[in-house]
Amino acid sequence: DVKVTQSSRYLVKRTGEKVFLECVQDMDHENMFWYRQDPGLGLRLIYFSYDVKMKEKGDIPEGYSVSREKKERFSLILESASTNQTSMYLCASSGKRDRGLAVFSRTDTQYFGPGTRLTVL
């Protein structure tokens, strides 16, 4: 059974703190994603990675960084947390990419973790 886990379900941090969110998948997927989800807005992509040590900016990378040292693990780092980063953070992974073609295959579906609700005070 496909499984994506995230390090915390709930997290409360103070402004200026460095925050680490971790995501682990056990499906040998090549692609991993970090999203944030806010009421009334769709999932917004922060960063994604299509291979170990590779990363690409998404739509809203400012204030975030990521790390992918191992295929199964993708970390999101808030260098200096701010109140506007209070949100639900969702990690996802998806399958194999078409070799020699686009990064993502046409039919990749994404498997999500349970989410981390982060509050920055």
Next chain:
Amino acid sequence: SQKIEQNSEALNIQEGKTATLTCNYTNYSPAYLQWYRQDPGRGPVFLLLIRENEKEKRKERLKVTFDTTLKQSLFHITASQPADSATYLCAPSDSNYQLIWGAGTKLIIKP
């Protein structure tokens, strides 16, 4: 820019009836479109995928249509049950086959 629109208001349906959710997209032509279900406090779960050359896809009580002329997908749940209550997210692909997410429609099935 690419835009995805789903009904922002909750949809209330009587148990046993068919629920129909709408997803409209503008300014691009997705190669495929996916629908996900999200329960409160959980991550989305994949339900169905439909390709641009498919008009309709079915899975048990679920049906998805894809009208590339209208730039719209409809998601139907027949014989709806209270357990179907959730938020449903539409996610068409962009030109790089990455998903672009709608904000979702909350569906409430009343017993």
